[in-house]
Amino acid sequence: MPRPILATIDTEALAHNLRQVVQRLANDARGGPAPFVWAVMKARGYGHGLEAAVRGFAQADGLAMIDLDEAVRCRELGWTGPILLLEGFFQPADLAVLAQYRIATAIHCDEQLRMLAQGEVRAPLDAFVKLNSGMHRLGFQPDEYRAAFARAQALQAQGVLGTVGKMTHFARADDDPAVTRAQLDCFEQATQDLPGPVSVCNSAATLTPGFAAGVRVSEAQWVRPGICLYGASPFASQTAASFGLRPAMTLSAQLISAHTVPAGEAVGYGQTFRAPHAMRVGVVACGYADGYPRHAVSGTPISVAGVRTRLVGRVSMDMLAVDLDPVPQAGVGAEVVLWGQGGPSVDEVAASCGTIGYELLCAVAPRVPRREL
Numbered sequence: 001m002p003r004p005i006l007a008t009i010d011t012e013a014l015a016h017n018l019r020q021v022v023q024r025l026a027n028d029a030r031g032g033p034a035p036f037v038w039a040v041m042k043a044r045g046y047g048h049g050l051e052a053a054v055r056g057f058a059q060a061d062g063l064a065m066i067d068l069d070e071a072v073r074c075r076e077l078g079w080t081g082p083i084l085l086l087e088g089f090f091q092p093a094d095l096a097v098l099a100q101y102r103i104a105t106a107i108h109c110d111e112q113l114r115m116l117a118q119g120e121v122r123a124p125l126d127a128f129v130k131l132n133s134g135m136h137r138l139g140f141q142p143d144e145y146r147a148a149f150a151r152a153q154a155l156q157a158q159g160v161l162g163t164v165g166k167m168t169h170f171a172r173a174d175d176d177p178a179v180t181r182a183q184l185d186c187f188e189q190a191t192q193d194l195p196g197p198v199s200v201c202n203s204a205a206t207l208t209p210g211f212a213a214g215v216r217v218s219e220a221q222w223v224r225p226g227i228c229l230y231g232a233s234p235f236a237s238q239t240a241a242s243f244g245l246r247p248a249m250t251l252s253a254q255l256i257s258a259h260t261v262p263a264g265e266a267v268g269y270g271q272t273f274r275a276p277h278a279m280r281v282g283v284v285a286c287g288y289a290d291g292y293p294r295h296a297v298s299g300t301p302i303s304v305a306g307v308r309t310r311l312v313g314r315v316s317m318d319m320l321a322v323d324l325d326p327v328p329q330a331g332v333g334a335e336v337v338l339w340g341q342g343g344p345s346v347d348e349v350a351a352s353c354g355t356i357g358y359e360l361l362c363a364v365a366p367r368v369p370r371r372e373l
Contacts, residue, residue, distance in 0.1 A: 004254035004285050007364050009048050009372045013248040014056025017229045020244045021206060025223065028213040035212050038064035038084055040226035047361040048230060048249055052372045054079050064224055068094055075101045087138065088112050092119045099123045106130050106167065108138040113151050116160050124162035127152060128199055131190050133168040133183040145190045165197035173204035174234045180205065188216055195219065203227050204234040207243055232346050232357035240345060249361055250340025255304065257283035258324060258331050267321050268313030273298045280324035284336045287318040291364035292338060293353045300352040303343035305334045
């Protein structure tokens with residue numbers, strides 16, 4: 001039989017999370033126009049799979065991602081709405097694909113504007129010109145932005161570009177409102193009186209009460225929620241559940257062994273954990289080759305047979321060990337939830353590992369079987 005490990009993807013949870021975000025935006029708008037929603041699907045839907053994400057986000061206004069091949073695949077799966085490439089295109093040959101599949105693009109550098117001016121585009125491409133408002137990753141500098149936008153408008157007049165919008169990205173929307181406010185002020189100053197739709201809000205800004213409603217726009221606003229749509233939180237101090245979000249991925253496995261470890265004996269490589277007393281330990285069919293973090297420490301939460309317990313010892317390539325003292329009835333075949341429905345949240349596991357839920361969801365390995373609900 002197959003190795004007993006499974007990633008279950010709940011497409012209804014994806015749809016539920018999208019509805020929660022849309023409702024929050026509508027409430028914040030107080031009867032005014034609510035922002036449109038790009039459902040962000042980077043890294044094959046944050047590790048959930050493109051097929052599941054396209055189904056789960058069927059009611060989104062648009063999809064946003066990084067990879068051109070993934071954008072084309074979304075079209076092949078039947079998505080007919082807008083698609084945005086958040087890093088834009090990388091070479092002139094990409095432009096024909098963008099036009100063929102009606103894919104919009106971010107424009108963040110001179111080289112992209114040059115490729116557009118020199119290339120051949122069969123149909124106008126919608127675009128968002130990106131400002132570096134303080135993230136210092138992608139985007140035109142504030143003193144360069146209006147000139148870059150004017151070049152995009154010239155391409156629009158030539159029929160190369162269609163709608164031309166404005167965008168930026170926040171560095172600390174999850175933990176520092178003052179920094180985020182300063183970035184938004186920078187954006188609004190650099191883009192003042194420039195036409196076109198606006199897109200600035202990531203998950204954290206989208207979930208911050210009143211933030212999207214306070215963005216100055218003359219045309220449409222598009223928000224870009226990502227991690228929250230998958231049932232994890234962008235905030236270290238607020239749980240996904242507090243926003244009414246549900247986990248869309250459950251990583252589960254089974255016990256493949258259970259035995260008693262004598263007091264003082266060590267468990268696993270490096271002997272990093274010693275039994276403080278004679279204790280039952282179970283071995284789980286999940287390891288770092290499955291995407292579970294090797295740097296998870298003893299005490300990381302885990303669920304066995306519906307009971308919360310803890311990881312003990314070092315994570316191996318294909319196995320990890322759990323404390324069975326809280327669940328004495330558990331034996332071989334008992335269900336183990338690493339994260340998700342019926343177990344700890346992915347954010348709890350990530351916090352124990354000194355990382356973020358994004359990384360764990362994206363890291364689940366291809367060898368782990370998937371089941372979509």
